[in-house]
Amino acid sequence: MREKLVAVIGAGVCDAVVATAAERVGASLAEANFGIVCGGLGGVMEAACRGAKGAGGWTVGILPGARASDANGWVDIAIPTGLGEARNAIVVRAAAGVIAVGGEYGTLAEIAFALKFRLPVVGLDTWQLQRRGADDAGILRATDPVMAVKLLLDAISKIDELPQSN
Amino acid sequence: MREKLVAVIGAGVCDAVVATAAERVGASLAEANFGIVCGGLGGVMEAACRGAKGAGGWTVGILPGARASDANGWVDIAIPTGLGEARNAIVVRAAAGVIAVGGEYGTLAEIAFALKFRLPVVGLDTWQLQRRGADDAGILRATDPVMAVKLLLDAISKIDELPQSN
Amino acid sequence: MREKLVAVIGAGVCDAVVATAAERVGASLAEANFGIVCGGLGGVMEAACRGAKGAGGWTVGILPGARASDANGWVDIAIPTGLGEARNAIVVRAAAGVIAVGGEYGTLAEIAFALKFRLPVVGLDTWQLQRRGADDAGILRATDPVMAVKLLLDAISKIDELPQSN
Amino acid sequence: MREKLVAVIGAGVCDAVVATAAERVGASLAEANFGIVCGGLGGVMEAACRGAKGAGGWTVGILPGARASDANGWVDIAIPTGLGEARNAIVVRAAAGVIAVGGEYGTLAEIAFALKFRLPVVGLDTWQLQRRGADDAGILRATDPVMAVKLLLDAISKIDELPQSN
Numbered sequence: 036m037r038e039k040l041v042a043v044i045g046a047g048v049c050d051a052v053v054a055t056a057a058e059r060v061g062a063s064l065a066e067a068n069f070g071i072v073c074g075g076l077g078g079v080m081e082a083a084c085r086g087a088k089g090a091g092g093w094t095v096g097i098l099p100g101a102r103a104s105d106a107n108g109w110v111d112i113a114i115p116t117g118l119g120e121a122r123n124a125i126v127v128r129a130a131a132g133v134i135a136v137g138g139e140y141g142t143l144a145e146i147a148f149a150l151k152f153r154l155p156v157v158g159l160d161t162w163q164l165q166r167r168g169a170d171d172a173g174i175l176r177a178t179d180p181v182m183a184v185k186l187l188l189d190a191i192s193k194i195d196e197l198p199q200s201n
Numbered sequence: 202m203r204e205k206l207v208a209v210i211g212a213g214v215c216d217a218v219v220a221t222a223a224e225r226v227g228a229s230l231a232e233a234n235f236g237i238v239c240g241g242l243g244g245v246m247e248a249a250c251r252g253a254k255g256a257g258g259w260t261v262g263i264l265p266g267a268r269a270s271d272a273n274g275w276v277d278i279a280i281p282t283g284l285g286e287a288r289n290a291i292v293v294r295a296a297a298g299v300i301a302v303g304g305e306y307g308t309l310a311e312i313a314f315a316l317k318f319r320l321p322v323v324g325l326d327t328w329q330l331q332r333r334g335a336d337d338a339g340i341l342r343a344t345d346p347v348m349a350v351k352l353l354l355d356a357i358s359k360i361d362e363l364p365q366s367n
Numbered sequence: 368m369r370e371k372l373v374a375v376i377g378a379g380v381c382d383a384v385v386a387t388a389a390e391r392v393g394a395s396l397a398e399a400n401f402g403i404v405c406g407g408l409g410g411v412m413e414a415a416c417r418g419a420k421g422a423g424g425w426t427v428g429i430l431p432g433a434r435a436s437d438a439n440g441w442v443d444i445a446i447p448t449g450l451g452e453a454r455n456a457i458v459v460r461a462a463a464g465v466i467a468v469g470g471e472y473g474t475l476a477e478i479a480f481a482l483k484f485r486l487p488v489v490g491l492d493t494w495q496l497q498r499r500g501a502d503d504a505g506i507l508r509a510t511d512p513v514m515a516v517k518l519l520l521d522a523i524s525k526i527d528e529l530p531q532s533n
Numbered sequence: 534m535r536e537k538l539v540a541v542i543g544a545g546v547c548d549a550v551v552a553t554a555a556e557r558v559g560a561s562l563a564e565a566n567f568g569i570v571c572g573g574l575g576g577v578m579e580a581a582c583r584g585a586k587g588a589g590g591w592t593v594g595i596l597p598g599a600r601a602s603d604a605n606g607w608v609d610i611a612i613p614t615g616l617g618e619a620r621n622a623i624v625v626r627a628a629a630g631v632i633a634v635g636g637e638y639g640t641l642a643e644i645a646f647a648l649k650f651r652l653p654v655v656g657l658d659t660w661q662l663q664r665r666g667a668d669d670a671g672i673l674r675a676t677d678p679v680m681a682v683k684l685l686l687d688a689i690s691k692i693d694e695l696p697q698s699n
Contacts, residue, residue: 267451283450283451283452284449284450284451285433285449285451287449287450
């Protein structure tokens with residue numbers, strides 16, 4: 036059975052508030068029967084995986100380096116790409132949608148790819164984007180982890196209802 | 202728990218004899234509690250996934266294109282990379298070892314990467330490599346699917362016993 | 368002699384005002400003896416290459432597809448990667464610095480990678496980035512093409528003066 | 534003007550006999566007005582670049598790492614990809630044809646990709662490939678550097694004469 040994945044993206048180092056949010060996101064996605072795909076390292080990635088595993092879910096880590104042992108301890112399936120930062124494109128391609136929790140420049144690249152690929156993107160305390168002085172409407176904004184997951188799953192289900200899904 | 206993966210590689214189109222061998226390889230790996238990673242398409246890849254699923258196993262497809270829907274029907278976790286043939290490097294990096302069943306030039310590239318990365322490689326009716334008139338010793342040769350899996354798992358277990366595994 | 372490259376990034380389709388700016392950027396970089404590296408396609412990429420060639424410069428196109436013939440007519444050296452959007456990471460890695468002219472989500476990914484790689488980035492009517500309500504200071508802002516090139520070359524020369532350049 | 538590139542591939546460490554052959558290949562290609570594309574590192578890559586530069590040619594290095602400074606001293610245009618070994622696919626995609634001089638497993642991966650992409654491949658003391666006991670006819674065999682370049686340029690010119698070149 037083809038499994039459904041959501042990407043949880045964010046920085047490899049983060050404070051406890053952000054980690055708690057990411058862990059809640061991971062747990063909520065697992066409860067909704069989605070797998071987690073992420074960059075496989077620490078910070079937000081690790082917290083989301085830990086949350087998913089605690090809720091009976093499962094996790095995929097698409098790593099920048101060449102060693103599976105780089106993955107955090109809650110990654111079930113480690114894919115060491117050896118591609119460096121170019122692996123960010125793959126993290127989002129593998130997902131039906133993306134939740135960004137906080138984040139630095141790597142997260143920004145993943146948000147950009149996700150929007151380019153027309154995937155739903157939900158942001159929780161993450162980057163805001165403006166062009167010519169106006170906010171870009173691409174990122175759906177959530178104010179807490181449960182709302183983030185709800186917004187994303189609603190957006191994914193709307194796409195699945197289209198005559199020709201991607 | 203970190204899952205262990207073996208890559209099964211081979212052509213995207215193959216005859217029934219090769220497909221039967223690949224299916225047996227997939228089933229034997231599943232029985233040994235290994236997941237299958239492959240290129241996610243048809244032929245040998247599809248047969249190996251079908252064999253694994255029939256034996257209660259699970260499968261990962263690292264796809265060259267950008268759409269999860271390109272994956273064959275026995276892929277559980279589809280990773281559409283959008284990288285084209287460069288994804289061959291990732292298929293083998295994700296694995297603890299590689300079994301090649303038949304195969305064309307794409308398979309040859311994967312064998313080469315696996316040998317470069319010092320992974321055990323078992324060949325079943327696949328490419329033979331010579332340098333300066335002498336056979337390259339890199340590929341372990343099997344004459345049937347059960348022997349192929351046994352040879353590979355023996356080679357993997359020897360690596361795992363090393364003081365510092367790769 | 369190792370050639371120095373600057374990346375000019377922007378959308379594959381753009382209006383005449385943006386194209387004129389990109390062409391001026393390309394010409395100014397060529398006059399300063401920098402080669403242009405870009406994504407190799409139309410819009411801002413084509414305009415920058417045309418500007419560079421008109422000023423006696425030279426150009427490299429790092430293409431997403433697999434065919435050199437996808438490159439615009441002012442690309443001297445076409446590198447068809449077959450990597451899809453993941454090639455954006457390579458466009459910026461190849462450069463000593465980046466000038467963004469306008470731009471859509473692909474440009475945003477390139478800006479993000481450039482900032483991640485600690486390359487100087489100059490923006491001309493491009494994305495604005497905010498985190499937690501504050502502007503991100505990563506992008507140097509220019510108001511015209513000549514200023515954009517001057518800002519970037521100043522930033523590059525400061526990096527080159529460091530004891531250990533990257 | 535779109536420049537034409539030939540890939541010269543081989544090991545990053547090689548003996549003096551192989552290096553001399555690679556240098557001659559590079560020089561002959563430069564005399565025929567082809568640029569050299571290679572993996573940008575030492576051994577055969579460096580020798581081919583040195584030969585090309587000595588004959589007034591020019592060179593591109595598609596590097597596995599993230600730093601242009603990894604390139605050998607005869608690379609004019611360094612493209613640090615950060616992709617690791619996956620960059621091998623790009624080295625051959627960028628070329629109209631490939632000459633392999635000696636070579637290890639990385640070279641074998643490049644030969645495989647080149648044959649997969651239907652590029653002409655000439656081998657000089659390089660891998661021999663067999664399937665089901667028969668030699669694979671994919672690699673054109675040369676016995677010296679001048680013959681290698683002649684064979685390749687003949688093969689390229691035949692492709693260019695096709696109604697629809699690739």
